[in-house]
Amino acid sequence: MPANIPMTSQVLPGPILVFDSGVGGLSVVQALRERMPDLPLVYACDNAAFPYGLKSDIWLKQRVASVIRCLISEIQPCLLVVACNTASTVALPELRELCSIPVVGVVPAIKPAALMTRSGHIALLATQGTISRPYTQQLIDEFAADCEVLKVGSNQLVQLAEIHLAGGEVADAQLLEILQPLLAEPRLDTVVLGCTHFPLLQPQLVRVAEAAGAQHWQWIDSGAAIARRVLHLLSNAGYSNPCCPDSFVRSCWLTATLDTNSQLPESLLRFGFDHLQVLNHPSI
Ligand code: DGL
Numbered sequence: 001m002p003a004n005i006p007m008t009s010q011v012l013p014g015p016i017l018v019f020d021s022g023v024g025g026l027s028v029v030q031a032l033r034e035r036m037p038d039l040p041l042v043y044a045c046d047n048a049a050f051p052y053g054l055k056s057d058i059w060l061k062q063r064v065a066s067v068i069r070c071l072i073s074e075i076q077p078c079l080l081v082v083a084c085n086t087a088s089t090v091a092l093p094e095l096r097e098l099c100s101i102p103v104v105g106v107v108p109a110i111k112p113a114a115l116m117t118r119s120g121h122i123a124l125l126a127t128q129g130t131i132s133r134p135y136t137q138q139l140i141d142e143f144a145a146d147c148e149v150l151k152v153g154s155n156q157l158v159q160l161a162e163i164h165l166a167g168g169e170v171a172d173a174q175l176l177e178i179l180q181p182l183l184a185e186p187r188l189d190t191v192v193l194g195c196t197h198f199p200l201l202q203p204q205l206v207r208v209a210e211a212a213g214a215q216h217w218q219w220i221d222s223g224a225a226i227a228r229r230v231l232h233l234l235s236n237a238g239y240s241n242p243c244c245p246d247s248f249v250r251s252c253w254l255t256a257t258l259d260t261n262s263q264l265p266e267s268l269l270r271f272g273f274d275h276l277q278v279l280n281h282p283s284i
Pocket of ligand 1: 020024025050052055083084087127130155158194197201260
């Protein structure tokens with residue numbers, strides 16, 4: 001049973017904290033809400049340090065630990081979801097050591113992709129950081145050793161997802177260019193979206209890929225698996241229908257104030273977060 005979640009009550013001792021560098025974790029929020037609409041969630045994004053995809057391992061480990069420490073002390077969550085592949089593939093062991101609550105990380109869905117593919121040719125679309133991590137290679141060696149895995153890093157796609165959520169236009173031509181290395185591999189049949197930002201653009205990515213001839217691709221991300229894991233931990237701890245004092249929920253914590261013309265608050269509202277708060281944390 002996870003630490004710090006008592007068995008007796010349905011009232012959670014704190015909300016679930018979902019953390020990412022930017023808006024990507026909202027795709028995980030969506031997956032959680034699809035399964036448990038009333039789950040008390042608080043969202044936090046380290047927008048001051050966005051994007052994480054090009055940061056060094058050492059810097060990221062320190063940064064994520066320092067921001068998470070401050071968030072936990074402010075929010076007192078009962079469970080942490082690190083809804084960021086880039087941070088999870090480098091900092092999970094340290095975060096588990098730091099936190100006395102259960103920590104659920106998000107890593108690329110290589111294992112289910114290896115089970116789904118018929119041709120044995122998979123693409124992993126993720127940040128530069130994620131595709132170059134030893135952890136990602138270990139996942140491939142362990143679960144997809146008999147597959148060809150094409151690793152494609154795109155930090156531009158992360159930026160485009162942010163633009164999309166901030167109400168901006170993402171041109172099909174930009175997505176087509178990012179998909180070119182995948183389209184050049186005719187045997188490919190399965191695409192892993194290994195960055196939580198990417199499912200936010202999935203309908204457009206699918207449409208662009210299909211128009212370029214890839215109607216047979218199967219797309220997978222980690223959202224559903226994370227939601228199952230969170231629900232499993234909660235129900236094992238006695239919370240099959242958890243709730244939480246109202247004041248906890250609907251807040252989104254940021255590490256930097258937003259531009260006055262940012263459309264992000266409207267997007268956050270669509271995901272149920274109507275109260276923005278800026279975290280006071282020591283910068284590293
Ligand atoms: N959403 C993040 C991920 O899953 C990171 C994006 C970034 O900050 O580069 O990897």
